[in-house]
Amino acid sequence: MTLDIDVILTDPTKHIIVCTGAGGVGKTTTAAALGLRAAELGRNVCVLTIDPARRLAQAMGLTELDNTPRPVPGIPNGSLSAMMLDMKRTFDEVVESHSDPERAQQILSNPFYQALSSSFAGTQEYMAMEKLGQLRADDSQWDLIVVDTPPSRNALDFLDAPARLGSFLDGRFIRILTAPARGAGRGIGRIAALGFGIFTNVLSKLLGAQVLADVGNFVAAIDTTFGGFRERADATYALLKDSGTAFIVVAVPERDALREAAYFVERLNQDEMPLGGLILNRVQEVPETGLTHDQVMAAAQKLTADTTGTLTAALLGLHAERMEIKGRQKHLASRFTAAHPSVPVQPVPAMTQDVHDLEGLREIGAALANQEISW
Amino acid sequence: MQYWPEVTLHVVSGKGGTGKTTIAAALAITLAKGGHRTLLMEVEGRQGIAQLFDTPPLPYEERKIAVAAGGGEVWALAVDTEDALLDYLEMFYKLRRAGSALSKMGAVDFATTIAPGLRDVLLTGKACEVVKRKEKKQDNAYDFVILDAPPTGRIARFLNVNSEVSGLAKVGPIKSHADSVMSVIASEQTAIHLVTLLEEMPVQETLDGVAELEQADLPVGGIFVNMTRPPQLNTQQRALAVTGQLPATQIETEIARSGLTPSKKLVDVLLAEASDHAERVDLEVNELQRLTEQGLPLFVLPLLPGGIDLGALYELAAIMTAHGIGEGQ
Numbered sequence: 103m104t105l106d107i108d109v110i111l112t113d114p115t116k117h118i119i120v121c122t123g124a125g126g127v128g129k130t131t132t133a134a135a136l137g138l139r140a141a142e143l144g145r146n147v148c149v150l151t152i153d154p155a156r157r158l159a160q161a162m163g164l165t166e167l168d169n170t171p172r173p174v175p176g177i178p179n180g181s182l183s184a185m186m187l188d189m190k191r192t193f194d195e196v197v198e199s200h201s202d203p204e205r206a207q208q209i210l211s212n213p214f215y216q217a218l219s220s221s222f223a224g225t226q227e228y229m230a231m232e233k234l235g236q237l238r239a240d241d242s243q244w245d246l247i248v249v250d251t252p253p254s255r256n257a258l259d260f261l262d263a264p265a266r267l268g269s270f271l272d273g274r275f276i277r278i279l280t281a282p283a284r285g286a287g288r289g290i291g292r293i294a295a296l297g298f299g300i301f302t303n304v305l306s307k308l309l310g311a312q313v314l315a316d317v318g319n320f321v322a323a324i325d326t327t328f329g330g331f332r333e334r335a336d337a338t339y340a341l342l343k344d345s346g347t348a349f350i351v352v353a354v355p356e357r358d359a360l361r362e363a364a365y366f367v368e369r370l371n372q373d374e375m376p377l378g379g380l381i382l383n384r385v386q387e388v389p390e391t392g393l394t395h396d397q398v399m400a401a402a403q404k405l406t407a408d409t410t411g412t413l414t415a416a417l418l419g420l421h422a423e424r425m426e427i428k429g430r431q432k433h434l435a436s437r438f439t440a441a442h443p444s445v446p447v448q449p450v451p452a453m454t455q456d457v458h459d460l461e462g463l464r465e466i467g468a469a470l471a472n473q474e475i476s477w
Numbered sequence: 478m479q480y481w482p483e484v485t486l487h488v489v490s491g492k493g494g495t496g497k498t499t500i501a502a503a504l505a506i507t508l509a510k511g512g513h514r515t516l517l518m519e520v521e522g523r524q525g526i527a528q529l530f531d532t533p534p535l536p537y538e539e540r541k542i543a544v545a546a547g548g549g550e551v552w553a554l555a556v557d558t559e560d561a562l563l564d565y566l567e568m569f570y571k572l573r574r575a576g577s578a579l580s581k582m583g584a585v586d587f588a589t590t591i592a593p594g595l596r597d598v599l600l601t602g603k604a605c606e607v608v609k610r611k612e613k614k615q616d617n618a619y620d621f622v623i624l625d626a627p628p629t630g631r632i633a634r635f636l637n638v639n640s641e642v643s644g645l646a647k648v649g650p651i652k653s654h655a656d657s658v659m660s661v662i663a664s665e666q667t668a669i670h671l672v673t674l675l676e677e678m679p680v681q682e683t684l685d686g687v688a689e690l691e692q693a694d695l696p697v698g699g700i701f702v703n704m705t706r707p708p709q710l711n712t713q714q715r716a717l718a719v720t721g722q723l724p725a726t727q728i729e730t731e732i733a734r735s736g737l738t739p740s741k742k743l744v745d746v747l748l749a750e751a752s753d754h755a756e757r758v759d760l761e762v763n764e765l766q767r768l769t770e771q772g773l774p775l776f777v778l779p780l781l782p783g784g785i786d787l788g789a790l791y792e793l794a795a796i797m798t799a800h801g802i803g804e805g806q
Contacts (some may be wrong), residue, residue, distance in 0.1 A: 125493020125628060126679070153630075155678050304572065357784065358528075359494065389746045393737065401735035413714060413723070414731035417747040420709035420754055426782070454756045456677040 105379035105446035108471045110348050111140040114245070118238065119378070120342065122251045122260060123352035124362035128383040130154050131457055131466065132352050133250035134162060134184070138174075138460065139467030140246050141182035148237055148244040149184045152230060152252045159186065161459050169195075171237070171244075176460055183244070189229040193219040196232060201323075209323045214316035226252045227263035231338040238341060261342075261369065348378035351445075355385055355431035360438050367442050379446035381470065382435060385477050386427040387451040395429065398422040428477065449477045479801035480774060481698060484668045486608045486661060487623045489701075490632040490686065491672030492679040496703045498525040499785050500672045500778075501625040502551075503793035509549030510798060510805030513620040516607055517542075517553045520600040521627060526553045530787060539617070543787070545794070546805060552619070554607075561599040564606075569650055598638040598655050605661040629671060629686040636662050636669070637693045668698025673768070675705060675761040680768060687771055699774035702765070706780050708758045715755035723748055776800050 110116055119140075121133040130151055137149035148171050154164070162184040163174050169191040171183035197215075198206045209215050219225060230252055237247050251260040306314060341347065349370055353363040363380060370377045402418035405411030439447065450469045457463055469475070481487075487504060491497035498519070505517040516539065519526050524534045530542045535555040543551040567573035610618040627635045639659045642651055661667060669690055673683040683700060690697050710718060717723045725744055732739040768775060778796055781789045798805035 127494065155681065157677070304566065304570075304576070354494070356494075389749075391743050391746055393743075397737065401732070401737045405731060405735045408734065411731040411734060414728050414735065414747075416710050416714060417723075417728065417751055418732075418735065420750055421747060423706075423709060424750060430782075430784070454753060455760065 103444070103446045104473060105381070105448035106471075106473065107136070107139075107350075107379075107381075107448060108143065110350075110378050111136065111145065111246075111471075112143050115346055116348055117241070117246055118234065118341070118344075118347040119246065119248045120251065120347065120349045121248065121352055122349060122366060124359045127352050127354045127359050129352045130250045131158055131463075132350070132381055132383065132470070133248050134158060134457075135463045135466035135470060136350070137184070137246075137248040138177070138182055138463045139471065140248070141174075141177050141180040142464075142467075144180045145246045146181045146244050147183070147246045147248060149182065150187060150230070150233060150237065150247060150249040151184065152187050152226065152250050154186060154250075155456075157456055157458055161457050161463055169233075174460070187226070187230055187233055189226045190220045192229040192233050193225065205323060209320065212316055212320045212323065214313065214320045218320075227260050228335065230260075231335070235334075235338050235341060261339075261373070343373070343375050345376055347376050349375060350378045351380045352383060353380060354383050355434050357434060360434055364438060364441060367445055377445065379448060380438070382447055382449045384452040385431055385435075385449040385475075386424055387475065387477055388421075388424045388428045389476050391421075395422055395425045398425065432477070449475050451475060451477070481668045483665045484698070485611060485619075485621055486604060486667040487621060487698065488626045488632075488636065488662075488667065488669040489623065489672060490626045490629050490669065491701075491703075492629050492674075492682045495672045495674050495679055496785070497628070497672040498529060498625050499790070499793070500670070500701050500703060501623050502526065502529050503790050503797060504670075504802070505551045505621075505623040506543060506545050506549075506790055506794040507797040507803045507805065508621040508623070509543075509545035509551050510547055510794070510803050512548040513545075513803075514550045514552065514618075515621045515623060516619040517551060517623050517625065518556055518604055518607070519554075519625040520556045520604075521625075522555070522557065524555060525625065526555065529785065529790070543790075556600055556603050558596050558599055561603045565599060565602065565654070568606075569654075594638065594642040595651065597635050598642055598651065598658060601636060601638055601662060602654055602658050605658045608661055608666065626669075629682050632669070632671075632686060633689040633693050633695065636690075636695055638662075640693075663694055663696065665696065667696050669695055670698040670701060672701045672703050674703060675764045677760070677764065680764045684767065684771065687773070697773060699776055700768055700771065702768065702775065702777045704780040705761070705777055708754070710751060710754060710758075714751070715758055718748075718751040718755040719759070721748075721752065723751060776802070 110119070119133075119136060121129050121136070123129050130153070133151060134149055134154070137147045141147045149162070151159075151164075154162075159165070162182075164172060164184055164186055169185065169188035171185040174182040174184055194210060197209050201209065230249065234247060234249050237244060342349075349366075351363050351366050351370075353359040367377060367380070369375075398418050399422045402415045402422060405415035405418070435447070435449075439445070448470060450466070453462075453466065453469075455462070457466065487501075487508070489497050489501035489504065491500070502517055505515045509515040517526060526542070527534050530553070532542060535553055537555065537557045537560040539552050539554045541550055542553045545551060563573055563576045566576040604622055604624050607619060607622050611620070626632055637659075638655045642655045671683045671686050673679045687697055687700075708715065714723070725748065728747065729739045729744050732743065737743070765777075776797065778793055781792060783789065794805075797803065
């Protein structure tokens with residue numbers, strides 16, 4: 103089953119496209135190319151990238167990380183804006199928009215908040231979701247948002263981290279830490295209360311009493327100002343489940359990347375999230391010549407033996423190598439398809455060069471939509 | 478031994494998709510040759526080692542997973558943060574029982590969430606504990622420890638545990654633990670290797686990674702260029718291919734001589750592939766040059782046609798040995 107990406111890009115009911123997949127498969131470039139193509143098909147698009155390579159950022163005219171969508175010039179039809187996520191800045195803005203200036207200052211200067219907002223492993227995912235929610239809420243400007251997912255340890259972190267951070271901040275431990283006396287008195291029972299005694303004791307040993315005090319102050323400060331973090335994470339999760347969203351899983355025809363893609367597809371199914379399809383980057387394209395690999399190899403060998411045909415022998419050798427790579431890739435892809443027959447797949451040929459400008463992105467966009475790739 | 482004679486801890490990092498786990502595993506086999514005992518460690522909970530060696534998921538326990546020439550042994554360990562924390566509590570406070578009660582309550586997750594630096598110091602700390610067994614002449618010591626580390630983008634922060642925990646604890650047990658970890662990682666006992674492909678993005682990330690590690694005074698070992706393909710056309714042929722000057726008529730005659738039926742279509746396909754190939758090889762030559770300019774030991778490894786399995790790891794190890802790594806020769 104092939105994926106017709108233009109159908110998704112031009113569907114006026116689709117407002118969010120999420121590109122996800124293992125590291126190093128070309129997710130960010132794919133997101134940017136999809137955004138550009140959608141804009142040129144008449145949509146008003148915002149591309150939210152997490153960590154673009156320098157050249158790609160330059161191709162979209164992004165020169166600084168300032169957490170604001172910037173219009174990309176040179177789009178004839180619709181419009182395209184692009185931004186890079188600044189997770190700390192996004193977190194700061196959440197705090198500022200939900201509390202009075204004095205309390206905001208109190209939170210922003212808390213050492214625990216600073217550690218949480220700049221280095222906690224799930225913060226980037228949480229803030230990507232937060233920013234997505236904000237951009238989506240502002241629907242007067244954009245009717246399609248294309249988002250790239252953070253380079254996590256595994257692709258599923260993107261779905262789980264927001265809820266994890268949310269339940270961490272709203273969780274029992276943190277509540278009890280901030281009010282140990284009250285916590286020990288009710289609900290959790292004596293044994294657990296004893297556990298918490300050891301717990302805070304061990305934590306103080308590990309982290310120092312000051313850190314625990316900072317955590318307490320932080321929670322007390324955010325508690326009264328704005329709603330639960332978990333609630334916010336739940337809201338974004340619901341946004342992702344909406345039929346206005348399409349997940350595009352990106353992979354390359356290699357074992358590990360396809361395994362990761364399969365995990366993700368299974369998870370999306372399990373959570374009833376809308377899957378658009380699989381984009382298979384870097385496939386080896388070989389035009390059909392009616393010859394088999396063995397025939398080409400035999401011909402190349404015959405010419406190598408006969409010393410005057412070395413140029414053609416080399417050319418045939420190259421052709422045979424490509425046929426072999428293609429064969430191996432198709433075998434891996436067919437295993438994925440056998441396990442997930444209903445997932446539409448779009449192969450995208452390997453590009454010789456990295457993207458340096460809009461024209462390069464446009465070419466990738468065309469390849470993403472090409473229904474006649476000889477693969 | 479030609480490379481890194483003082484080194485006992487080899488840290489392997491690389492951009493996602495470059496095959497860093499493969500290289501770490503092949504290095505563990507290479508260094509085990511000649512009757513050595515090596516430990517291959519992973520820290521990201523991906524069970525990449527088990528998948529590579531085709532074994533069931535590894536528990537938090539050192540297990541022998543392969544052998545090497547001359548009676549060498551490769552062991553493996555998948556480090557889990559929670560278990561590493563329990564080890565730590567036991568070692569310094571004799572608190573294992575209290576610790577495991579806490580971990581059942583999800584408290585360990587909580588602690589490492591509050592302090593992300595804590596997770597890293599526990600993971601690197603485990604590697605350093607294993608390295609130090611040798612100095613202490615313990616029975617379960619290893620000659621070499623190979624750590625399959627987080628990707629290049631995060632490696633300097635992951636290893637520079639001192640600066641990570643400094644915001645957290647200026648004094649106290651965690652700080653002194655971090656200091657002792659740094660005394661191994663930032664010393665000549667350690668070499669940090671980066672794995673790359675000959676493509677623009679991974680090469681750029683490798684160069685940035687080297688700069689970042691050097692900035693943090695962390696010891697860079699070598700660069701492993703993975704999955705390379707030898708050029709099918711020589712320099713002269715490539716130069717002609719790029720400019721579209723390959724002799725079409727000659728090729729057509731030669732095809733006829735090869736036993737195939739010549740056609741314009743076939744000639745066109747071959748010419749287009751040649752020009753594409755030449756362009757790619759030129760780019761790769763350029764990227765290899767950028768890496769060479771770093772002046773670090775550079776190890777070029779081929780793309781293995783059958784994919785990566787246990788046999789392929791031995792094949793890569795043989796190439797590493799031929800490059801002068803370990804004492805297998």
